[in-house]
Amino acid sequence: MQLYNTLTRRKEEFVPREPGQVAMYVCGPTTYNYIHLGNARPLVFFDTVRRYFEYRGYRVLYVQNFTDIDDKIINRAREEKADALLLAQKYVAEYFKDADALNVRRADIHPRVSGHLPEITAMIAALLEKGAAYVVDGDVYFHIASFPAYGRLSGRSLDEMQAGARVEVDPRKKHPMDFALWKAAKPGEPAWDSPWGKGRPGWHIECSAMAVKYLGHNFDIHGGGFDLIFPHHENEIAQAEAATGRPFARYWMHNGFITVNQEKMSKSLGNFFLVREILEKFPPPVVRFFLLSTHYRSPLDFDDEKLAAAGRGLERIKTSIRLLAEAMGRGSGSEKPPAAGDDFPATLEKYRQDFIAAMDDDFNTALAIGIFFELAREVNTYLQDGSKGGGLRQDDLAKAMSLFFDFNRVLGLFPVDVTAGRIRLEEPAGDDDKLTAGLIALLLEVRGQARARKDWAAADRIRDGLKELGIILEDTPQGVRWKRQQG
């Protein structure tokens, strides 16, 4: 597998620290609000990375943190006159609702800052001991000049950064780019004891401390959004490596931004869309499909029309899975031997290999999805045209479905109903939906009778009426089928 390493600015062959195992850490959200689509991109992408590694036979240890102690949380809590930690907890719970909806699997470990003060203060103490940090009035700063490799990840030198400095420099700092490891508490702020007085950790130290705790040294992959390269990840490296004297992480992966009208979606610009707002308009698989339809390092422009177009595309894949499931359900596989030169299983295998090649090349999900479409068309062709290759036998159908499952397992588009052993294309049905289904069945029965006596007006009246209600009818040789309209 090849993956692009921000550290070296090129694609590299992925060689795990330990054969067959992948240890990865991805920066999670600061929990002071519901997540927006920009936050969802790394979630979905790195979830897909993890799924693909597993598909390729790796054992993955996946850690994603929550920043639940932070200035933004404190400010928000102050505005709402709430307790900062409780507020953070609430948004952790809300985060999981959104992530679950997007079919993002839980990480193996979701560490929170509030649960790791001992590890954090221990790392700060180590940095002080090694002369990489200093204390000023209860604050502790990392001293950048003590870490020669500073700037390696972001590809800039200290001189360059100073030249472009846009921030008022705190005169107490030894170097303008020195950053806080520990912030002394002001009255009323949540605070923890430390050898330097009451306070709280700076933003960057948590990730260094928690990543080292759970993944050890020189772990495989560290991920996050592009905007974390500097300063967050640069600082993480400096802290962890200065404190432990050992390499921190080996491959650094960064996803591009979601944009709106070509501008970065961000809270400060106010042009963000919450995941839950979007999910009110579009089913989760469409959102996930949309996010994966562009390579992860490219920007992805969002608007409703683009999401709708993605939804129409995804509908093709759904239809193909549906048609295949129907054919399997009928148990009507062809009994004819395959035509000479026609080898359906070999065709399927070609698609599998193409898919793997795409994903092996720096997780090219856009290409992989293209292959998914080609597979769908191939299967549809066989399914509708019994003459091609003599039609599909039952074991062919099962093999095709198995490939759909594998592609779906990696991309995570649709949840899989494990007990029923099927891909769940629609939202689960509630009680109301049962009634709806019953009523539709009744209408379809009446319409069937109308069609039998060629009363097209009555039949079309029912079909048109249902369409207005968002129910699409399709007449097939095997009878009528219905589905909900998407988007």
Next chain:
RNA sequence: GGCGACAUAGCCAAGUGGUAAGGCAGAGGACUGCAAAUCCUCCAUUCCCCGGUUCAAAUCCGGGUGUCGCCUCCA
């Protein structure tokens, strides 16, 4: 000001030296009572512009133009 990325059809998008994947939209056809779905065919002589390297460039080099990002909290 410093650093970096990107520019492919109406739209989205893959493609880093060998002659433009895939999807959406659109056109025609098969199928259908008509539709829908599905399938077939068509839809970029050309990849922002100008030079250069090469037998060969969307792909490499140089120069422009444009857009975006990082340097400040941000996925």
